[in-house]
Amino acid sequence: MSKSLMEWVDERIPVSDLIKSQATEYPTPKNLNYWWNFGSLALTVLIIMILTGLFLAMHYKPDAALAFDSVEHIMRDVNYGWLLRYLHANGATFFFIVIYIHILRGMYYGSYRAPREILWWLGIVIFFLMMGTAFMGYVLPWGQMSYWGAAVITNLMSAIPLVGPDLVTWIWGGFAVGDPTLNRFFVLHFLLPFVLFGAVFVHLWALHAVHSNNPVGIDVPHKDTIPFHPYYTIKDVYGVGVLLIVYLSFVFYAPNFFLEPDNYIPANPMQTPAHIVPEWYFLPFYAILRSIDFLGSFSKLAGVLAMGGSIAIWFLLPFLDRSPVRSFRYRPLSRRLFWIFFIDTLILGWVGYNPADATVLDGALPMITIGRTATFIYFGYFVLLWAITAFGIEKPNEVPKSI
């Protein structure tokens, strides 16, 4: 009965075909390592964010006079409201952890290279949407960091020549961050994840057109592929189990680890916190922004451009990397550059976390010097990757003929 029903449906819309060709029998390289789990992990976290967000939104009030109290109402009075909120707040953190690993995976194994350029670019678009969503979400609890973070970041737009100041007023809906800002950020925070979901769909569409890259980085003939199900379904579900253990350990046992204490103080426009820090996942970019401070009145705009450019430059990777070999596994110089780049972004994150005027080594080394050097190295990665591959400086090791 159910079989004939399925046939009846398939004649009208070929669902079974789609599932077969795109899921169960979808051919996947057999040599993917665990770094390839992070795509499905990102999707898992996105779904958790949308579900918890939806239920939070049923109790949350996007009003400057009520928002902070409504979050406490969720924490105290709503059944399992504390769980929803801690899942959502820590979910944002784990979303970024997962996505950063996913992106670095792509950089290391050359997944951005032909024929996967569009897939890569869509990923960057998703990342921008994520940053926008997380930034506006962080404003919603309307604590001190929400308010001042929003003020500092939106203020950056004022650096744009001619229209900057008017643009900022337009974004704020007034002459300062306030109730209208909160209200529109809520609307956008509700909307963007669904746009993001759409972008993920197109990302997967592009993936299924060109298929997965793999650690060896060569094109895989059909005989070296395995069906997605059961091999990768079980591997992905196992990965989800591991992620949930780590993520929920924070939710249940250190739910405030990634949150700033200051955000438990209600927003107060009259009192600037001693030290305004963005969420940890923005810190490297924030450090790049602040390290451009030596261009006089042009510094602010240059800083904003450098910050935007530090991500936008990922778009160029398919053109910058000229090596005949995709995977860095067989590219000794690129690999070294990659690890320097990776550690450099961690240093940038640390610089971003510290006050701009901090020093290390008893005042001998100003933080700003470290920040500038690290920014230089950050961009240097892209230039050097181009140089060593465009001029044949890197001699790749021998690449296996098959996986």
Added chain:
Amino acid sequence: MDFRKIATIAAMLLLLAPQVGMASSGGAPLPKADWTFKGVFGRFDPAALKRGAQVANEVCLGCHAIKYIKYDHLRSIGLTEAEVKAFAEAQGKNKKDRMLSAMSDADAKESFGVVPPDLSLMTKARKGYENYTYGILTGYLTEAETEMIDNATSDDALSDEEIKQIAAKLHLDAHNPDYVREVVRRIGAGDNFNRYFPGNFFAMPQPLTADAVEYADGTKTTLEQHSNDVVTFLAWAAEPSLEARKSLGIKVILYLILLTVMLFAVKRRVWAKLH
């Protein structure tokens, strides 16, 4: 080098690094009390909660509100109906009321220059969390210290020796004698010194001393005991769901570990067919 090795080392650096950079944020290093509600199996001590509620009600509410808590909520930490009623009535309230301050904002502003912050979330709203609030309550000058400063200032100028001694006692930077002098001058002028408050001076006069409150259960009434109790109560007020969270957490995490181990076994089994 190996991808995994570097990733782990770097991730560890990332976690450790922030602390290195933040070490210098003013105020003495906080006292580290042993809270019963920390850790995976941590729970609030019901007796401490009850005593803490009394301290909060009788002392802190004089100036602060704990607005997210209603008197009625206190029943969930073990107060009887009659006790709740007595607590509320002592403040001229009834059990459905929130724990608001007896002092109006305007009066507070006039007396202190600021409205004392609501305490409902205090233990979550400062770096150092519970230890910070505990530090604030116990960080004022002791009698011996007041005496030491009085003696030091009885003749005209502070000697280097006296500055060193004061700096050591009050956790000040001995390399900055001008700051120590300024602190001593302000203490003399009657400002509220606290060794754990970043900046050392603020508007709250010492709220709690030994024997401030009389405990029905006969517990000793030292400053440390009072502070410990009221901070325990404030930690509950900041996170009433803490115990529910921890006990649900155990079940969820154990379940997930079991599930994940089984998934791993299945994964191995499925993939074994390939080789």
